[in-house]
Amino acid sequence: MNVRCRLRTASATLVLPLFLLSGCMFTTRRLPIPKQPLITRTATASELVERINQRWDKLESLNATVEMQASTLKSKEGLATDYTSFRGHILMRKPEMLRVLGQVPVLGTRMFDMASDGKDFTLFIPSKNKAVKGSNALKKKSANALENLRPGFFFDAMVVRGLKPDDLYAVVSDSETVEDAARKHLFTVPEYILSISRSKPGSQQLTPVRVVVFRRDDLLPYQQDLFDSEGNVETEVDYENYRDFDSVKYPSKITIKRPLEEYQLVLTVESVQENTPLTDDQFQIKIPEGTPIQHLE
Numbered sequence: 001m002n003v004r005c006r007l008r009t010a011s012a013t014l015v016l017p018l019f020l021l022s023g024c025m026f027t028t029r030r031l032p033i034p035k036q037p038l039i040t041r042t043a044t045a046s047e048l049v050e051r052i053n054q055r056w057d058k059l060e061s062l063n064a065t066v067e068m069q070a071s072t073l074k075s076k077e078g079l080a081t082d083y084t085s086f087r088g089h090i091l092m093r094k095p096e097m098l099r100v101l102g103q104v105p106v107l108g109t110r111m112f113d114m115a116s117d118g119k120d121f122t123l124f125i126p127s128k129n130k131a132v133k134g135s136n137a138l139k140k141k142s143a144n145a146l147e148n149l150r151p152g153f154f155f156d157a158m159v160v161r162g163l164k165p166d167d168l169y170a171v172v173s174d175s176e177t178v179e180d181a182a183r184k185h186l187f188t189v190p191e192y193i194l195s196i197s198r199s200k201p202g203s204q205q206l207t208p209v210r211v212v213v214f215r216r217d218d219l220l221p222y223q224q225d226l227f228d229s230e231g232n233v234e235t236e237v238d239y240e241n242y243r244d245f246d247s248v249k250y251p252s253k254i255t256i257k258r259p260l261e262e263y264q265l266v267l268t269v270e271s272v273q274e275n276t277p278l279t280d281d282q283f284q285i286k287i288p289e290g291t292p293i294q295h296l297e
Contacts, residue, residue, distance in 0.1 A: 032185070032186050033186075034177050034185075034186040034187055034188040035185060035186065035187040035188065036187075036188055037187070037188065037189070037190065037216070037217045038217075039217050039218075040190050040216050040217065041216050041217065041218070041219050042216070043192065043214075043216075043219055044171075045169060045170065045171035045194070048171060048192060048194050048212075048214060048219070049163055049169060049194070051219065052160055052161075052162055052163065052194075052212070052221075053162040053163060055159075055160070055162075056159070056160070056161055056162030057162060058275075059094070059159060059274060059275065060093065060094055060274075060275045061091075061092060061093040061094070061274065061275055061276055061277070061278045062090070062091070062092040062093075062158060062159065062272065062273075062274055063089075063090075063091055063092075063272070063273040063274075063276050063278070064089070064090045064158070064269060064270075064271065064272045064273075065087070065088075065089055065090075065269075065270045065271045066087070066088050066089075066090060066267040066268060066269050066270060067085055067086070067087055067088070067267070067268040067270065068085060068086055068087070068088045068102060068265060068266070068267055069082065069083070069084075069085040069265070069266045069268075070082075070083045070263070070264070070265050070266075071083065071263070071264040071265075071266075072262060072263055072264075073262040073263070073264065074262065075262060084105055085105070086102055086103055086104065086105050086111060087102075087103045087105075087108075088100060088101060088102045088103065088267075089101045089103075090154070090158065091278055091282055091283065092155060092158060092159070093278045093283070095118060096116065096117065096118020096119075096136075096152075096155065097116070097117060097118065097278070097283045098114075098115065098116045098118075098121075098151050098154060098155050098283070099113075099114070099115045099116075099282060099283050100112075100113075100114045100115075100151070100154060101113050101114075104127075109126070110124075110126050111125075111126075111127070112124065112125050112126075113126075113285050114151060114285075115283050115284060115285045116136060116151040116152075116155075116283075117283065118136060118152075119135065119136055120133065120134065120135055120136060121133070121134060121135075121136055121150065121151045122285050122287070124285050124287055124291070129288075129291055129292070130291065130292055130294065131287045131291050131292070131293045131294070132293070132294045132295075132296060133293055133294070133295055133296070134150075134295060134296030134297070135296075135297075136150050136151060136152050137150070138150055139297045140297040153226075153234070153235045153256070153258065154256075156226055156235065156237075157224070157235060157237045157254065157256045158254070160212060160221050160224055163196060164198075166198060166199070167196050167197070167198060167209065168196070168197050168198065168199065168206065169194060169195065169196050169197070170194075170195050171192055171193065171194050171195075172192075172193050172195075173190070173191070173192060173193075174190075174191050174192075174193055175188050175189060175190045175191060176188070176189045176191060177189075189215055189216075189217075190215070190216040190217075191213050191214060191215055191216060191222075192213070192214040192216060192219075193211060193212075193213050193214075194211065194212045194213075194214065195208070195210075195211050196208075196209045196210045196211070196212070197209055207227075207229070207231065208227045208231055209226070209227060210224060210225065210226050210227065211223075211224070211225045212224050218242070220239075220242055220249070221239055222238065222239050222240070223236075223237065223238055223239070224236075224237040224239070225237075228260075232260065233259055234258070234259075234260060235256065235257070235258060236256075236257040236258075236259065237254065237255065237256055237257070238253075238254070238255040238257075239251035239253075239254055240252070240253040240254075240255070241253050243269075245269070245271060245272040245273075246271075246272070246273055248272055248273070248274050250269065250272045251269065252268065252269045253266070253267070253268055253269065254266075254267040254269065255267075
């Protein structure tokens with residue numbers, strides 16, 4: 001930098017202080033003051049991890065009735081297609097058993113039925129007389145984004161899993177300013193952001209696994225982002241309006257977003273039961289004889 005440039009830079013840094021001291025006319029505006037929460041709890045990183053692990057260790061099964069509303073998105077075109085909402089039933093049993101049943105609105109008959117044992121899944125669509133079978137692990141991506149969906153994301157979204165022994169984690173404090181349109185005011189939401197990662201074999205590089213956001217008024221998880229093996233955000237989950245369901249505190253609304261497939265599913269939770277006995281046959285689908293079966297890789 002030459003002398004002239006240095007002088008120009010130095011003089012520019014003096015403009016604002018001189019302007020303020022010169023007594024020039026000014027106008028003061030009132031800015032909205034966000035309301036602070038009544039309660040702000042504190043927790044260490046290890047305490048947050050312990051909360052997740054304890055919750056996960058106590059859970060053996062989940063039985064939920066929900067209202068589902070699906071949307072497909074075309075972000076580049078600025079379009080979204082919202083499908084008619086329908087009632088659904090979700091069964092989960094550790095370690096990876098899952099059953100999701102969707103019902104036709106009004107009629108109450110089966111719209112679709114999906115079951116998974118954690119390794120393979122079966123999907124039956126009665127109205128199309130069609131069944132789909134495949135591995136939970138996506139081996140080859142399809143041009144049809146919806147065919148790339150696997151039931152594992154459903155399991156991961158319904159409950160925040162505990163950490164594995166080799167998981168690394170870190171926590172930062174942050175706050176979010178949220179607008180309450182109904183009450184016409186802003187309020188501050190203090191948060192803890194828990195980042196979970198794993199060491200890449202033979203390297204000092206860390207691979208992101210999940211990010212879990214806790215609100216500090218109750219230290220419950222309100223957001224969860226899950227990453228694929230390439231570090232892309234694969235699933236985004238929002239948990240809202242926690243309620244007591246039969247002595248179980250559970251979010252009454254769960255929004256699951258799949259940004260890579262541009263797909264969104266909103267679950268409005270009607271009932272939840274935890275740790276009720278679930279048998280193996282409740283996770284099996286009987287496909288009618290003669291039904292065409294599509295096998296996904």
